Amino acid sequence: MTDHLLQQKAQIHAPRPPLAGKHHGTFAFYTIRDRLPVILTKVIDDVYRTIVGIPDDESVRIAEGKAVIERIAALRYAMQRDKRIPPIEDSMPDTAVWNDFLDTYWKGQGHFQVAWLFQECYMYRKIREAFALTTTWTAYDPFLREKQASLAKGLDVLGALSHHVAKLHERAHDPSTRTVALAELLIYSLWGNAVDLSLLVAADNVEVAALGAKLVKKGTEGVVANDLDVVVAHLAGLHGKRVDLVLDNAGFELAADLFLADWLIASGIASSIVFHVKSIPWFVSDTTTADFHATLADLTPIIPMFVARWQSHLASGAWRIHEDPFWTYPHAYYHLPSFPIFDTLKQADLVVFKGDLNYRKLVFDCSWDPTTSFAEAIGPLGQKETKFPPLVSLRTCKSDVCVGLTPAKVEEMAKVKDWMVSGHYAVISGANFPAASRV
Numbered sequence: 557m558t559d560h561l562l563q564q565k566a567q568i569h570a571p572r573p574p575l576a577g578k579h580h581g582t583f584a585f586y587t588i589r590d591r592l593p594v595i596l597t598k599v600i601d602d603v604y605r606t607i608v609g610i611p612d613d614e615s616v617r618i619a620e621g622k623a624v625i626e627r628i629a630a631l632r633y634a635m636q637r638d639k640r641i642p643p644i645e646d647s648m649p650d651t652a653v654w655n656d657f658l659d660t661y662w663k664g665q666g667h668f669q670v671a672w673l674f675q676e677c678y679m680y681r682k683i684r685e686a687f688a689l690t691t692t693w694t695a696y697d698p699f700l701r702e703k704q705a706s707l708a709k710g711l712d713v714l715g716a717l718s719h720h721v722a723k724l725h726e727r728a729h730d731p732s733t734r735t736v737a738l739a740e741l742l743i744y745s746l747w748g749n750a751v752d753l754s755l756l757v758a759a760d761n762v763e764v765a766a767l768g769a770k771l772v773k774k775g776t777e778g779v780v781a782n783d784l785d786v787v788v789a790h791l792a793g794l795h796g797k798r799v800d801l802v803l804d805n806a807g808f809e810l811a812a813d814l815f816l817a818d819w820l821i822a823s824g825i826a827s828s829i830v831f832h833v834k835s836i837p838w839f840v841s842d843t844t845t846a847d848f849h850a851t852l853a854d855l856t857p858i859i860p861m862f863v864a865r866w867q868s869h870l871a872s873g874a875w876r877i878h879e880d881p882f883w884t885y886p887h888a889y890y891h892l893p894s895f896p897i898f899d900t901l902k903q904a905d906l907v908v909f910k911g912d913l914n915y916r917k918l919v920f921d922c923s924w925d926p927t928t929s930f931a932e933a934i935g936p937l938g939q940k941e942t943k944f945p946p947l948v949s950l951r952t953c954k955s956d957v958c959v960g961l962t963p964a965k966v967e968e969m970a971k972v973k974d975w976m977v978s979g980h981y982a983v984i985s986g987a988n989f990p991a992a993s994r995v
């Protein structure tokens with residue numbers, strides 16, 4: 557048994573009751589009952605569409621495609637009926653880790669009984685299993701069509717945004733606009749997670765700094781816990797450092813992240829950016845290495861100058877794409893210090909976690925009192941002795957867990973229906989920043 561499997565044996569449990577489908581009426585319940593089956597149905601439809609295009613003489617591929625459909629349909633059936641969750645049956649490099657986790661924490665329990673975080677990750681891993689058990693579909697991505705379609709819808713907005721970002725580049729070394737540019741680019745990266753930057757795109761031609769300030773003001777309106785100033789103050793004081801981005805969605809969100817990463821290099825704040833991607837298709841639109849390159853290719857006709865520079869960052873090594881199996885394990889980030897990825901992340905001067913799923917894993921996806929501080933909710937990663945670098949979560953709220961709110965904000969948000977899951981609200985939550993960055 558490998559070291560981290562042994563370490564896993566020292567069980568780590570959520571510090572509060574985990575969100576789970578067994579709690580009727582919650583977003584977890586509704587997701588497992590209604591939303592996840594729809595995702596499985598779409599996978600079936602996608603595979604079916606592909607099978608229809610396969611020539612008759614490729615009988616093995618056709619037969620294996622049909623077997624994939626049967627396995628996904630069986631998963632949907634088991635999930636909707638709250639059947640006991642069985643082990644993963646393939647022999648991928650992570651199979652033992654998955655089955656050990658299942659055995660340790662959730663053995664013999666049904667989809668609605670286990671923690672929602674585990675259940676939802678398991679569903680995506682089980683989709684992978686259906687392809688891994690074939691000989692001809694092992695590299696197939698059933699979400700590729702959807703990812704391509706989603707970026708296509710956002711190209712106009714990204715094109716418009718790029719004009720403004722180009723102006724920020726002209727002044728990348730100007731100390732008087734540094735902080736506002738940083739704030740703006742962080743805001744784009746944040747709202748890219750909601751796949752909607754259109755509200756922020758400037759139609760007018762105001763002076764660049766004034767426009768930036770206006771966009772930041774607008775972009776922070778729905779931010780219910782806001783450490784933007786601390787993050788900006790920290791970043792603005794860095795030179796030639798390393799920033800790691802734990803990516804979320806490919807396409808539109810990734811493009812917004814790349815605007816940020818590019819400017820960090822242009823300004824001299826960072827000399828190195830590491831992008832952490834998934835090694836298998838995950839939560840529909842999460843970025844894999846192939847998606848990263850496909851996004852650049854799709855953006856080339858719209859923003860050719862940007863993409864050329866991004867390619868040169870990749871060629872020079874200033875930007876690196878890093879795959880690690882941990883990101884598609886079932887573990888919350890309380891477990892992160894037991895895995896090799898911990899040592900990689902510790903070399904960063906700032907780690908940016910993008911999106912809702914990363915947030916859920918950071919705070920262990922459990923029933924926190926919303927006034928709990930983010931540093932407390934992230935457990936070991938927020939504790940001094942762990943020596944984890946400063947980190948920030950840029951997340952639009954799409955699941956019903958949220959911390960770091962003031963009592964007044966809790967009261968205000970209580971009047972807003974579904975604010976936790978609508979994607980219209982967000983958090984910029986940081987931890988581990990040196991006292992000098994506190995503003």
Ligand SMILES: O=P(O)(O)OC[C@H]1O[C@](O)(CO)[C@@H](O)[C@@H]1O
Pocket residue numbers: 587676749804805839910911912913914916952954955
């Ligand atoms: O792409 P993101 O921001 O991680 O969102 C994924 C989230 O979306 C959901 O499916 C809810 O809409 C959650 O289950 C999951 O945490």
